Amino acid sequence: MRPIGFSTGAVAKGDFRRALEVMAPFRLPAVELSALRLHELPRLVEASEELNLAGYKYVSVHAPSHFAPADEEQVVSWLTELAALGWFVVLHPDVIFRDELWLEFGDRLLIENSDKRKPTGRTADEMKLLFERLPGARFCFDVGHARQVDPTMNEAYLILQCCGPRLCQVHISEVNFFSRHDPLSSGAIEATRRIAHLVPEHVPVIVETLIDKGQSTIEAELHRAVDALRPTLPIAV
């Protein structure tokens, strides 16, 4: 059974405590604590030791998606505290300004492939270069980003082929034309199935579908995510 969970930011934007409360009844094995906005990170660090995460087998934190180079050292310092708790750190590659600051995370750092707005991390070739810079890092595969960059899922396949051995976590959602995380459509489910066989069963899946305004429900999105990651093996000759 694939470990699956939700991003707190998808459940209750900017309110990780509330999100954890909403998610608690579902007893999900995985959770990603969202600190996508810079001001959320120190709050999360302050609260980290008192949060009840005992039921979760897998915990990660999503680093801020935007900050200035001048803030990088502070961000790394905060994230280091969270990594020391055993949390994995999910990071967008376009906010890596000084590689040496991130080397210390080793395999606790998960570099995520990017959506089409970003200048790097969108393709297999770009991911390869990133892992050459941070060879100890692992990989968070964002299905929605990959599909937005290439709806045929060709690039997703190539990314998983090259970065698969580093795969530590999967993000799943539908990333729409405006780079917003929508509920999974049938098209997104069908597309994800094409590469599902390349995602090992033990890799945790974090649902990023925004449900904070009632766009969908936790149950519905969990079902869709499980459905999407049911492999349809491609050709057999």
Added chain:
Amino acid sequence: MARDEMTSESDLDWTLLLDKPVDPADLPTTQRIASKIYAAKFAEPGKTNIFGTMTFSHSLVHDIGGPDDTNANTTRRILLLLESYAPAGREAYDRVRRHILHRYVEDDYGLSFGSGQKVVPRFLLNDLSRYWRSVTVDFVQKQRADAGGKWALRNAKLRMSRKLIFAAGLLVCFECHLDPDAESARLDLRDPRGGTARLIQYLEQRFSVPPLEILARSVRRHARPETARLLFDNYDAFLSLMDNHEQRAVLKSLEPGQARTSEVFVQVREISHGFQEGLTRLFFRDNPEIYSLTEFYGVF
């Protein structure tokens, strides 16, 4: 821009490629583009309305074959792959091309489920062949519709640049089976956990260069030096002729009945015979593997 072969006399076939939600503002955008192009003194596209307008990705991707795959749709699709250029913003352009190649490969069950050893994308090859035959038949239709007007110029292009497009497309299909650079793509097709992604990537890379470069790459690997000379010396002569204002003007106004006695057209004919001889040697004589593929896939 005309397969990187643009001459001083070339016209400009353009389209606004749309791969997005529909918007009524798309038409005024297209009209603004048109007025800027014509203000730059490029000739307006031909009367067929294949270019000089909007093109929606939906038809290019979804209508491959079938009653909705019109002559215009096929032409736009093949030329998008083989001779187009995106002067600004490649995102939609690359995405649509990949979608089209994805269709050709994914829907080609022979590639995925066939028992044959050859990896030649037959769906794509057949569409290329269909395009080429349509061009040759449409040549006669235009000859009739225009009462012979521009016949000689069209004839020259048919013998050379249009034929080159087909030959280049055919070679890309054959190289899927022959090219060492496509080995990982071939292996993936045979791997139950593999797929078509690498073959699609290979096709994208091959179609990213102009037809003359496609031809050159295959000639370097599979043909004799004399064949190379026949092909490229004659094509170079053709481009020089097309770039010559006086000679092009002769071809524009030449009537079919005057072709035999026209010095310019005789020259076109000789050039095209040399080019054809080069293609015949490349596909049928110089290399047994190419010959075998041509024999198997080229007719039926």
